[in-house]
Amino acid sequence: MTAELVRGQNHPLPQTRLEIRISAGNPIVAGATLGDERGTVHGAEWVAHPASPQLAGIEVPKQAAADHRLAVDLDAMPEHIHRVTVLLALPTGVGGPTRFGAMAAPSVAVTGLDGTEIAGYTITDLDSESAVAALELYRRQGAWKVRAIGQGYAGGLAAMLHDQGLEQGTDLAARINEAVARGVARSVAQPPPRPEGDGRVRTAAAGGGTDPAPAQPQQPQGAPQQPQTPPQQPQGTPAAGGPIDYQHPGRRTAAPPTPPPTAPPAAPGQPAQPVAGDASGWSMDERLYNQVWGMFEDLARTTAAYRSAVDFAESRMEQELDRVLSDPRTRVGPAADSARAEARAKQTDLVEQARIALDRDLAQLIAEAEVVESALPYAYARWDSPVWQAYQVPMEVPMALRLGDLHLPERADLRIPMLVRLPLERGLWIDAGRSGSFDGPADSGELRRLAADAAVAIAARMLAVYPAGEFAVRVIDPAGSAAGSFAPLVGSGVLAEPPAAGAQGVSAVLAALTQRVDLVQMAIRSGATDALPPDMDTAEQLLIVHDFPHGFDDRAVTQLRYLADEGPSVGVHLMMVADREDARAYGPVLDPLWRSLLRLTPVADDHLADPWVGHAWTYEPPTVPPGSRVLDQVVGEVGRAAQALRAARARQSYGS
Incomplete structure (x- = not known):
């Protein structure tokens, strides 16, 4: 049963592997400090924050967001750690509220790994504070408890760190704010809040709660703050002396957006007729x-x-x-x-x-x-x-991509498209093994084939929505065991090169992509994108890794983790097709990698949680109907467009 805490109240923790879920309505920074018996923080290495998100027993998000999940393993805490304090702060220099009193009260919930809530706390009575110590997990007589704190600091993050005994609190706060500012540039915001009276279903949340107060209508992400904004350069094209833009193209317009279509008046006592596109937006x-x-x-x-x-x-x-x-x-x-x-x-x-x-x-x-x-x-x-x-190859990148469908058991025939923003901020993990509530085929070979098919279906969709030459796919298939699944990609010519096989092929692909990430990062930091090698392909890259860890040594694993962490910010994305059990030999080395990827399954499975009430949604992958040739037709069109573009570039190069 959930305990709703008030300031100063504590509650025992029945388990040691936990998630701390934070909801604030506006982007905030989440972190944690580790303290001794007196709660003293003895150095910057005792603080988990966006610039250093992992410490023994805890992992925090890398950037500001309206909702956060912190992973906690109290059994992994060092013996000298007696307190874990969860910190919330408003990011500086990136817009938005500058004090907690100007936004809805943030809430914090401690849950089990299955999403079952253990204790919750809504932090009220905040005003001028821009940082707050939300709650703490602490040892007491060999057991762990949680206590609601709610201590705010008008002096911000630096004042809060100093209060916990950290002498270099000001310097660390500056590092955290700098890291957050870099992350905000590539963060994906949740959809804008909907005003009350929009004709939609409005219900009470689980546990008898109610919807938060309606926010005022906001401009969608990418909308201009002032009219008459000049158009943005195409994605991936370096401006003169400027950085390569791997973010989603801005949707700017010189005039206010056209109003969404409205439904015809409904008969008295009857619900309004639904209309496609009746939400807010500039397109x-x-x-x-x-x-x-x-x-x-x-x-x-x-x-x-x-x-x-x-x-x-x-x-x-x-x-x-x-x-x-x-x-x-x-x-x-x-x-x-x-x-x-x-x-x-x-x-x-x-x-x-x-x-x-x-x-x-x-x-x-x-x-x-x-x-x-x-x-x-x-x-x-x-x-x-x-x-x-x-289908025709598009001229611009869409806002999002469908990765499958979601439904709940109350009405299994009502399926909601699962849309994710582009470019991908997180890599994908297609589960080729059995875990959790998974109820797939008993034959492991069939399950692996379905996982490879699902990866190809998703990769084909990503190729289809990017303009020609702006997206490339590479494949690592060390043993060649998924040749049948990858045949449509190979035959259409959409792959940058044939699937890499063997340990040597794995090493070559990872080395090339690692070098690409390094070069682009250095070019962006130094503002010298025009100094990149002329033959470097600046298109976004998707690396599909099949049958991991076959063919991987320790160096290759390290490079893979590096690509998962640093690649998305410079247009390199990762898709793993793997069974977690096959990589148990690596132990905790790979835990950060698995946690950083969005887990999908090749068959229907209940494991995705929503950000509002934490339901376990059933995910269904975007499978191609039996006997349909639509995937072959689409990737064939993409392949022909890519070949035409390469030929045009070759003629241009020859002519020059």
């Missing part, structure tokens, strides 16, 4: 993206409200039955039977009312899903959508 692409996210949020919250109502009905019935059984005068006889019947009738009535509300909301969402699905562009559409039949 139909963005409006559809925000609408899909709104459907995802609505389904999460309306389901949470239903589950909360059912739990409440069950709890009230049990309490009433306990009262009947605890009184000897009503334990038996007609009065007891009547009391039991009345308690069960109340429970049934409450559940029926909750189900009616759920069915009403689900019917509205199903109608909206049908309208939206038929209007999605191919970047957001399923493989069986007719829009793919008219």
